[in-house]
Every structure is written in structure tokens, then in C-alpha cells.
Amino acid sequence: MIDPKYRTDDHYDDDLSMPPSSPSSINSTINSTIELVNKNLAKRYAAEKRFQVYGILSIAFGLFCLLLLFTDIISKGIGAFTIHYVQLEVTFDESVLDINDSSDAMQLALADYQGVVREALKKRFPTVTHRPERRRLYSLVSNGATYHLQDLVQEDLSLLGQTRTLWVLLDDDVDTYLKSREDRSGPFIGRLKSEQIEWIESLYKEGEIESRFNRWFFTSGDSREPEMAGIRGAFIGSLLTLLVTLALSFPVGVAAAVYLEEYAPRNRWTDLIEVNINNLAAVPSIIFGLLGVAIFINFFSMPRSLPLVGGLVLTLMTLPTIIISSRAAIKAVPPSIREAALGIGASKMQMILHHVLPLAMPGMLTGAIIGMAQALGETAPLLMIGMVAFVVDIPTGITDPATVLPVQIFLWADSPERAFTERTSAAIMVLLAFLIIMNTLAVWLRKRLERRW
């Protein structure tokens, strides 16, 4: 049977075998073909141009999204690195503090530092006398101020009975108002009342409010009060989780890669392992969360929210990545080096440990760093093993309840306060900074140490 394609060719042959035409008519056929081509040429060049423009537009769209994402996050989050303080004349009056024996640590811890702050506010605004008004006045200052005063007194007992000019932390509503003061759309008032704004403005005009570096953000754990919430707890939690992940996944991953590259016979079992690793690398991370819940939490009844359990789940998740990159690194070591080692009498294990692994190490480290970067940004499986708990204390070990940076971001993103939105973006900036550092390190390591044969 004749393929239809060839039949059309036959058809053309028929055309050509038409009665011989005069030279001029051949010329005219050629001319008409050229004309035809020329006629279409403009159109085809336009199509070419259009096609290229589509390509450029696609790339521009991708880069634009990247730029938009970064500017959006940075413009939202940059404010969280500063915070407003107010200057107050604080008198550490023992009667207000309710301290009669300054050597009693319990009394110092339980003293009414809030009262001292309130007295100072009263003194600053003597005209405010009504109770509800006073309450509004007190709410200008953060609860965090009391901890600050407590620290001061516990450090230096001679402060008792004296008056000091101190800078104390303002409430997040006030802070947000002050930060949005210069906005074109007008300041963000939120829950503030008009008299509160008057007080803030008067303090601001007198220069008694100052914007300073927000050390709370880097030194404290999570808090219900946005002005005191920080990423330190989540950061340490991430660090501990990553430590567990690295300690487990790197040795196991390298060992698996060595076995598969150097020892494994080519048979069905090895093929199965290989297909398995490739598929596992593409399994959605939430499935690893289910695995963690079913095996570690339900079956082994481990407690929730531990960096240890989080690290175990992330180990299973990053293992395929590490195995795949380690195998590539081992494969890149030329066989001549192996043969030379075996030739001078090294055993296979000696050849691997003394020659192959040191030469493949940069590649394997690069893979490990990329795997760790992946694990650092992972959220879903950790949500499911309970790392979403509200943890105020900063974890000190892998068996302390903790949360991690991405989960902290998720938690804060859910909070309605505008100050939390700001902190979410700032936490994202910190997270992205770490990811960028890790990826740059990986690229640098690859460029610097990888040898090409």
C-alpha cells in the first residue's frame, strides 16, 4: 500500500510531466515561486519576530514575578527591623513595686513593674484622670516594658527608690501607626482611639519617641504580642532539626550511593532500588508527613513537636536527593584512579575510602547542602507532626518542643495584626537570606573544589 505522502509526490510528478512548456513559462513558474516565497517572506519574518518576542516575554514574566515577590516581601518586612520606644521618667518606688525585702528573689520577680510604668505615664500626662482614658493611656506601652524593667532591677538593686529616664517599648498598634505615619494613604489607625493618637503625636513632637533596631525580633521566641515576638525560637528549632537531618541523611545517603555505584550487581533488586529512589524524590512532601504521623507519632508513640521527629521525617525526604547527587559525584571519579589503587594492592574498601570518597566529596557536599536547603524550607510534613504548636521557650535540645522558621511564618501569616504581617515578611527575609547563603555556598563549593578530568 502506498503511503499517502508518496501519493502526493506522484501527483507532483504528474504536474512536472505535463506537456513541455516554453522556456518563458518555466521562467514564469520559477518567478512565480520566488514571488510566492517573497510574498510570504514578510509574514514569515513577522512570525519569527513574534515567536522571539513570546520567548522574551515569558522570561520577562518569570523575572518580573521574582522581582515582584522580592520587592513585595522586602517592602512589607523591612519595617520589622526597627521598633519604636518611648522615653519615660520611671521611678522605681518600692511601695509601688511592692518590694520590702530586696534580697528576696521571689519578690523581685513578682513585683509590680507594670505599676511603675503606669505611674510614669500618669506623671507624663497628668491631665488624664478618667479610668477608661487611663486604661487607654496604659495600653500605649507594651507589656514587654515590664520584663525590661525587671531585668534592670534584678541586675542592679541600687536602682530601687531612684528615678531614671528610660526608653521603653511601645505597643504594636502604636508602632504600626508611627511606621505608617508618612504613608500617602494616611496612617494606619487600627484600634487606636483619637485621644491615644493625640498623646502619641505630642510625644512624637517632643522627641520622646524614637525608632531603634528591633533586637526583640532576633532574641525572643514566639509571643502573642507582636512587638515582643521574635524568630529566635524558630531559628534554633530549624537549626536543631537540620542538624538531626544532616547527621542522619548524609552518612546514610553517601553509604547508599557508594553501595549502588561500587558494589551493587546489576540485577532486578538494584533496578528496583534505583527506580524507587527516583520515584521517592518526586513524592509530595505531605506524604512524608503522613508517614511521620503514622510511624513515629502513632506507632512508636513519640511526642509531637520535637526537632528529633521533624529531623527524622526530613531525613527520609532529603535522602533521595542526597543519594542521587552523591552517585553523580562518585560516577564522576575516573575509573583509572580506581584501577591504579587496586593495582598497587589496595582492597576495594581501601580504594573507596582513600581515593574515591575524598575525590567525590565536594560533589557530595554540594548535594548535601542543596538537600539541607530543601529541608530548611519545608513546611507541610512538619505541620503534621505537630511542629505548629505555640512554643514560647527557646528550645535547648532535640527533645524540646520547638517550631521551625517556615512553620513560624505560616503561623504568623494567619494572625490578623498588621504588625504580624510585617514580622512574617521579615522572617521570610531571614529564611530567604539563609537559603541564598546555602545555595551560594553550594555553587562556590562546586566551582572551587570540583575537579574535572
Place this chain on the structure above:
Amino acid sequence: MTISSLFAVIAVLMFAAYACGYQRSISRATLVGGQRHLHSLPLYYGLLTSLWCAIPSVLLIGLWLAMDDMVIQHLVVQSLPLADQNLPEAELGLLVNSVENYAEGVTNLSGERASVIAAAAERLNELRGLSRKALTVVAVAMAVVVAVIIWWRISPEVRARNHVERVFRVALLLASTFAVVTTIGIILSVVFESIRFFQSVPLTEFIFGTHWSPQIALREGQVGASGAFGSLPLFAGTLLVSAIAMVVAVPTGLMAAIYLSEYATKGVRNVVKPMLEVLAGIPTVVYGFFAALTVAPAIRSGFGVIGVDVSAESALAAGAVMGIMIIPFVSSLSDDVINAVPQSLRDGSLGLGATQSETIKRVVIPAALPGIVGGVLLAVSRAIGETMIVVMAAGLAANLTANPLESVTTVTVQIVTLLVGDQEFDSPKTLAAFALGLMLFIVTLTLNFIALAIVRKYREQYD
């Protein structure tokens, strides 16, 4: 002794065993005329002793810890009064739980069984202490005895290196099976819980039901807590969000890949490609935040201008942002297959007078098509399994709709909402998450399998 200090002791013993084995091999060798008579380097005799010192006792500790809770629980139950021993299983479990909680000082005692619980808790603590002490003694003794036996048997004829290497080889083999074990673990955990789920909810209702509301009535006749498990709206929502993501990602990613591999100069390529790949490295929680707080309000106000009401948690916002995330994924996979198309095909087409774009459209893309399809399938599986973006930007209500401006929910969102927080492992609500996980696993695994097969088959063609 705590477990970590027990391990510390064993580590110290290992070092000691290493040193002893090392010394012994040398001293035995000098008897027969020097180190050259040893089969292996002294280091291997040290390693052999130290491995034998550690492995049996570590195995013992693992086994002991895995078993002792069960044994102790059994003994405590036996120490209970006979009436309590014959309680139904569920009640007995509760009783054992309260004994454990009291023993750990979590709860205070109250109620009728206070004295029973207190006595049992005391017994529990006593047994636990005993078990720990016994473990310490047995583990350390085992480590020392085995090490001494090995040490005693060291002689120049012992093939220490071969033994040590065999142990290492087994360790490597075990490491390589981790991936398989993980897969089996996933399958087992998801399948078992799913079977339990399907015992209470029929499979047909789960797959074909159109109503999803997993709240189970806590008391009789509670309003709005019917406990319906029809997963169709979830899959429809997942498909809708993934389809939107693909509409964004596939044309953009493909065109970007074509431009970068066919038109762009090397300099442009070296700058643009890593920048696009940054998009793939950004954590999904960041995209979720971006979708929920920037893109969704923007879409809402954008459509508000033309008078269309958009849900605050529209599928469009989640899908579009997911698409942005997947762009580099599609583009780098397509880039690979486009580069694998032999240059001779391009040259042939160009030689016939085709323009470059005609060559790409009629020659390069058709030749690369299987690989591109494989890449797109991988991207689809990624979109289906994506969690954080939809958790933060898509809704919770299960609507069966194809309107991208409405709010939909997805499989992954439901898994997260069902499992986050405290839960019991026997309510259908929790088990439903595993059934959804099973579906998700099957779907993504199938897609990955097909995609990888296509990609692999295609790659072999031009090699």
C-alpha cells in the same frame, strides 16, 4: 542510667577495644617474627575488636527498648485487681493510660480508682527502673565479654581486614535499602489506616460522593456535623488549581526554555537561567504568603473594577502563584530535552530554507515532544501534591465548581486540616486524611512513573 549515657559508655568501650585489639595484634605478631607476618594491618584488628564490642550490645539495646514497654505494660496489667484486668479492651487502655500519666507526674489522682492507679503506677515506675538497670548491666557486660573473646582470638592468621570489610559492606547494603524501606513504610502506613477508614466509610461513597464535611457529631443530633466523606469535590478542586497552574507554567516555561536554548547568547543564558531557578528554590510557604496577602487581594480588586465578585480565597490566586513556582521546573526539564535534539535535525530544516522559529515549531518541538510531555506530567504531579500554597491561599469549603473565581479546597488542604492539632487515631475524621493521602500517593506515583518512563525512553533515542 539514661540511654544516652549508656551509649557514651559503649563508645568509650569501643575506643578501649580498638586500642587493645591493635596492641594485641602487634604483640602476637612480634612472637612470630614481626608485623609483616600479620594478615592485615594492626588497625584492622583494632577495628574488628571494637566493632564486635559495639554491634551486639547496640542491637540488644534496640531490641530491649522496643520490647520493654510491652512487657512492662503486661506485668502492670497483671498486677491490677482481677476485676480491672477483665475490663473491656478500650477501658483497660484508658486505665493503663492514666496509670502512665500518673507515673510520669503529668496528672493528679481523682475518682474511684485512685488507689488502684497509684499502686499500679508505683509498680510501673519500679519495673521501669529495674528494666533500665538490667539493660545497663546486660549491655555493658555483653560488650565487654564479646570484645574480650575477640581480643583473645586475635592471631596473625585472623583475616581481620576481610571481616571488617564484610561488616562495612553489609552496612552499605543496609543504607541502600533505606529508600525501599521508606517506600514500604509509606505504603504500609497509608494503606493500613485507609483500610480502617474504608471499614466505616464505603469506598464508592468516598470516590463518587459529592459531599465532603468530615466533622463527626460529638453528640446526637448536632447540627452541621453529618460526617460526609465524598472526596469528589476535593479532587475537582485539586484539578482546577493544578490546571490553572499549568496554564500559567507550561507556556511560560516552555517558551522561556526555547528562547534560552535556541536564541539567547551564552552570556544571557548564564545570567537568566540561574535567576529563573531561584523561583524554584523559594520555600512554598513564602509563595503561600505571597498568594494570600498580595495576589489574592490584587485579583479581587482587579475584578472588582469590572464588577465581578471574586472570593477572597479564589482558586485563581492559588493556581496562578503555584504556576509561577512551577515555571522553572517546566523550563529546566524542557531545556534538557530541547538540548538533546541533535543539531543535524536543525541544520537540515534550516538548510531547506525554514526560518528559525519554523524549525523550532515543526522540527525541534515535535522531536522533543515526548520529553516535554514527560516534564509536564512531572510538573502536574508536583502541582497536585503542592500543599502550603493552597493551605494558605485556597479555601476550606468543599465546593464542586469549575469557576476559578470561587473558593475551592484541595486534597492536600484537607489532609493538613484533618491532621493538624491533636487527634485520635480511630476516628474516621483522622483516618480520612490517610485515605486521601493514599489517593494522592497513587495519583502522583502513577504520573511520576509514566513521566520518568517517557523521559527515559526518549533519551535513549538520540544517544
